[in-house]
Amino acid sequence: MDSSHMGNDLDHVLFTQDQIQERLERLGEQIWQDYEGKDLLLVGVLKGAVLVMADLMRTLPGTVPMDWMAISSYGSGTKSSGVVRILMDLREDITDKHVLIVEDIIDSGLTLNWIQGNLRSRGPASLEICTLLRKPEAAKVAIDCKYVGFDIPNEFVVGYGLDYDEKYRNLRDIGTLAPHVYS
Ligand SMILES: O=P(O)(O)OC[C@H]1O[C@H](OP(=O)(O)OP(=O)(O)O)[C@H](O)[C@@H]1O
């Protein structure tokens, strides 16, 4: 879906699909260099990271496996509840693997803080994070994130996998929602 199909639900576009692809290319180059010769496993967090994973992994010039977790931490609102549940666990044993978590956004940081703790307890050789977006002003816990696409202001964003109440994930760009949508 293009921004032109959003009616007046979109306030403004933050990143176009071209800007997102360009940034992912750069991150992919960096990741490929950093993990050369290592047993890398990409771990995506459903559902928001589906598009980041699909596009990021296709920038890599060699084969890399992926696995998925589903976590629930947000309801239908725009604020983190801080309550994390595993809805679907990894299939892979990550012991001694170099795990790179692929996420769409770090907002409060509560979700990734919990995931990091959970995965670290399984004994990976290393555990790092790649997120497309990060909101520094919204951080409730400090998250050490090795690869960041863009730092953004503390506004609720949708598109490119990010939803509001399960809507707008298929928007190609990333933008902010008009306040009337969620007020
Ligand atoms: O840093 P935080 O404040 O914890 O927020 C970030 C998390 O929130 C979103 O997931 P969500 O729970 O909305 O599920 P979804 O990926 O299915 O949209 C996003 O994909 C992150 O996992």
Ligand code: HPA
């Ligand atoms: O800004 C956001 N948009 C969509 N989903 C989110 N999950 C955490 N922050 C956000």
